[in-house]
Amino acid sequence: MSNENIYYPHVSVDCVVFGFDGENLKVLLIERNIKEQNELYNDKKLPGSIILQDEDLDTAASRVLNELTGLKNIYLSQFKSFGNPNRTNDPRDILWLENTMQLKIGRIVTVAYVALIKIDRKLQVKNENTQANWYDLNDLATMNLAFDHAEIIKKGLDYVRHNLDIEPHLLFELLPRKFTISQLRTLHDKVHQMRSDVRNFQKKVAQMPYVMPLDEVEEGVPHRAARLYKFKKSPLNPPKGDFKSVVLKKDRTI
Amino acid sequence: MSNENIYYPHVSVDCVVFGFDGENLKVLLIERNIKEQNELYNDKKLPGSIILQDEDLDTAASRVLNELTGLKNIYLSQFKSFGNPNRTNDPRDILWLENTMQLKIGRIVTVAYVALIKIDRKLQVKNENTQANWYDLNDLATMNLAFDHAEIIKKGLDYVRHNLDIEPHLLFELLPRKFTISQLRTLHDKVHQMRSDVRNFQKKVAQMPYVMPLDEVEEGVPHRAARLYKFKKSPLNPPKGDFKSVVLKKDRTI
DNA sequence: ATTTATTATTGTAAAAAATACACAATTCAA
DNA sequence: TTGAATTGTGTATTTTTTACAATAATAAAT
Numbered sequence: 001m002s003n004e005n006i007y008y009p010h011v012s013v014d015c016v017v018f019g020f021d022g023e024n025l026k027v028l029l030i031e032r033n034i035k036e037q038n039e040l041y042n043d044k045k046l047p048g049s050i051i052l053q054d055e056d057l058d059t060a061a062s063r064v065l066n067e068l069t070g071l072k073n074i075y076l077s078q079f080k081s082f083g084n085p086n087r088t089n090d091p092r093d094i095l096w097l098e099n100t101m102q103l104k105i106g107r108i109v110t111v112a113y114v115a116l117i118k119i120d121r122k123l124q125v126k127n128e129n130t131q132a133n134w135y136d137l138n139d140l141a142t143m144n145l146a147f148d149h150a151e152i153i154k155k156g157l158d159y160v161r162h163n164l165d166i167e168p169h170l171l172f173e174l175l176p177r178k179f180t181i182s183q184l185r186t187l188h189d190k191v192h193q194m195r196s197d198v199r200n201f202q203k204k205v206a207q208m209p210y211v212m213p214l215d216e217v218e219e220g221v222p223h224r225a226a227r228l229y230k231f232k233k234s235p236l237n238p239p240k241g242d243f244k245s246v247v248l249k250k251d252r253t254i
Numbered sequence: 255m256s257n258e259n260i261y262y263p264h265v266s267v268d269c270v271v272f273g274f275d276g277e278n279l280k281v282l283l284i285e286r287n288i289k290e291q292n293e294l295y296n297d298k299k300l301p302g303s304i305i306l307q308d309e310d311l312d313t314a315a316s317r318v319l320n321e322l323t324g325l326k327n328i329y330l331s332q333f334k335s336f337g338n339p340n341r342t343n344d345p346r347d348i349l350w351l352e353n354t355m356q357l358k359i360g361r362i363v364t365v366a367y368v369a370l371i372k373i374d375r376k377l378q379v380k381n382e383n384t385q386a387n388w389y390d391l392n393d394l395a396t397m398n399l400a401f402d403h404a405e406i407i408k409k410g411l412d413y414v415r416h417n418l419d420i421e422p423h424l425l426f427e428l429l430p431r432k433f434t435i436s437q438l439r440t441l442h443d444k445v446h447q448m449r450s451d452v453r454n455f456q457k458k459v460a461q462m463p464y465v466m467p468l469d470e471v472e473e474g475v476p477h478r479a480a481r482l483y484k485f486k487k488s489p490l491n492p493p494k495g496d497f498k499s500v501v502l503k504k505d506r507t508i
Numbered sequence: 509a510t511t512t513a514t515t516a517t518t519g520t521a522a523a524a525a526a527t528a529c530a531c532a533a534t535t536c537a538a
Numbered sequence: 539t540t541g542a543a544t545t546g547t548g549t550a551t552t553t554t555t556t557a558c559a560a561t562a563a564t565a566a567a568t
Binding site: 054080107 | 264305307308314332334335337338365419
């Protein structure tokens with residue numbers, strides 16, 4: 001193993017942030033503007049950047065997300081790293097990297113994180129390179145995404161889906177503080193790509209100790225108003241355990 | 255974001271390879287010998303190394319594992335990256351890196367992979383730095399492991415446990431080609447840290463279309479010989495789907 | 509040849525969870 | 539007051555999970 005073969009890649013973090021508008025799943029993307037032969041070209045990228053010298057990966061992800069969107073205290077989960085040597089080969093991406101980072105970069109290995117947040121959280125715009133917007137997941141196919149960010153988003157969604165089987169309470173990060181069971185059901189069905197039965201879903205919610213009915217109903221709807229619920233995480237009985245034990249409940253005879 | 259803050263870490267891959275000896279789970283570790291003030295110091299490390307310039311992460315993991323153990327065609331799953339800036343701070347680790355890599359290294363971000371293999375696979379020893387041995391997971395606490403490799407192994411085991419709920423057939427990678435239900439049960443219980451009921455476990459196995467009974471029994475045991483079974487992956491009905499659909503079976507009304 | 513020791517193998521009943529299925533209640537707006 | 543839209547509710551059936559113990563097979567020991 002000789003020294004000559006060793007290469008110094010850059011390491012970045014990228015954040016796939018999902019939101020839910022009551023209808024569809026959305027992902028948070030940064031507008032990217034590239035001047036190309038006097039034409040202004042716009043595409044989108046995930047919030048992400050190169051890590052700093054003395055920075056842990058998790059710390060870098062939080063910092064970068066905050067720098068680009070103003071978001072703070074976001075629960076980020078690392079889900080996969082992407083290191084295809086060709087992922088930074090697109091001329092537009094190279095151009096953008098040189099302009100933004102003042103950097104000639106041969107290769108970037110990125111560590112991807114995922115987060116679920118309420119879609120009405122305030123997003124700061126600090127400069128022209130930090131304009132973040134929500135985009136419908138269904139529209140991604142028709143959009144131009146930087147690097148391999150389309151693949152990263154897809155993998156991020158897979159990860160969320162997979163992990164909700166174990167930590168279903170993550171779903172509530174996507175809903176407003178007060179929500180109706182319809183909203184919860186729509187979201188649940190969207191994420192799991194299914195159509196659940198209304199009555200059975202109600203039953204399931206009733207069994208969740210961490211979903212509490214409120215003495216309030218929604219307002220301003222042109223029909224019967226639905227009761228509002230809130231999500232309550234109990235410090236003693238973290239919801240995490242509830243489903244996990246169900247999933248794992250196999251022949252358990254001590 | 256100025257150029258000065260940007261740092262050039264190295265990127266490595268590490269492989270957590272699990273085996274099963276019929277009794278306990280084992281992990282494959284490389285013997286590491288360090289000369290320290292004329293004393294020879296021995297500890298263990300995961301098979302891993304720095305990635306090459308034009309190499310994908312998955313490719314690097316396969317290459318490194320092969321270079322260090324001779325193993326080929328191993329199904330490796332990336333599970334997590336580790337980038338704590340302090341993970342390469344131990345003087346012994348620094349010394350070893352300088353000796354082995356002829357390299358002064360400030361920081362290494364490592365991408366960790368996990369694999370399950372049959373414990374009787376031949377391991378090549380190419381030189382003094384590629385002596386690999388199986389170590390019982392229960393003994394790790396008392397051993398000296400390089401870098402943050404103890405943590406990586408722990409996270410790797412968590413990943414395996416978690417993923418077996420979705421791809422239970424991975425378990426069979428750990429068993430000999432012909433195995434008894436007892437062996438399968440012992441392994442299952444060890445991985446899931448539980449004690450299953452014999453009869454219910456038999457029932458469960460009977461329902462697995464990919465576990466086929468053979469017209470053979472084990473030999474050389476001082477008691478009634480158990481029937482042998484083999485694992486059969488069907489190309490049309492990949493076992494992957496079997497459990498997944500069960501786990502996900504929620505109110506499904508089209 | 510009989511006994512002893514050890515492990516393999518098998519079924520059933522009870523409980524829990526998942527599923528399928530339809531109509532009445534509430535509210536707003538016309 | 540009627541219609542349109544959406545909320546909210548119960549029960550029977552099926553499937554899955556769980557709990558539980560006696561007999562069969564074999565080798566070794568007497």
